[in-house]
Amino acid sequence: MSERVSAGLAADLSPGAPIKVEIENDVVCVHNVDGAFYAISNHCPHAYAPLDQGFIENGRITCPWHGWSFPLSCEYSERDGVYRYKVIEENGELFIEIPAVNA
Secondary structure (H helix, E strand, O other), rough: EEEEEEEEHHHHOOOOOOOOEEEEEEEEEEEEOOOOEEEOEEOOOOOOEEEEHEEEEEEEEEEOOOOOEEOOOOOOOOOOOHHHHHHHEOOOOOEEEEEEOOO
C-alpha cells in the first residue's frame, strides 16, 4: 500500500529550483520541468554527488561531478541506483507517493 508525503505547493516550485524532501532514509529531490513534476533520489549512486545540483535536459538529469545521466520519469523501471517517486498534484499541493516506483 502506498502513502503520500507532502512536498509543498506547486506554485512554490520554480523550474530550475528543485526542493529536497526527506523520505524513509532517502533525500528526494523534486523538480519542476516545464510544469511537470518529478521526484528522484538526490544522490548519484556512483559517488554520492548531489543530483539537485545537476542539470536537466531531454528528460534526464546529469550528475554534476562525473556526468552520469539518469531518466527523471518514474516510468523508467530499470534499477540504476536512483529511486523515482510518483508526484501527485492536488489542489495546488504536491505529494510524493511512497514507496519508490523502482525500489
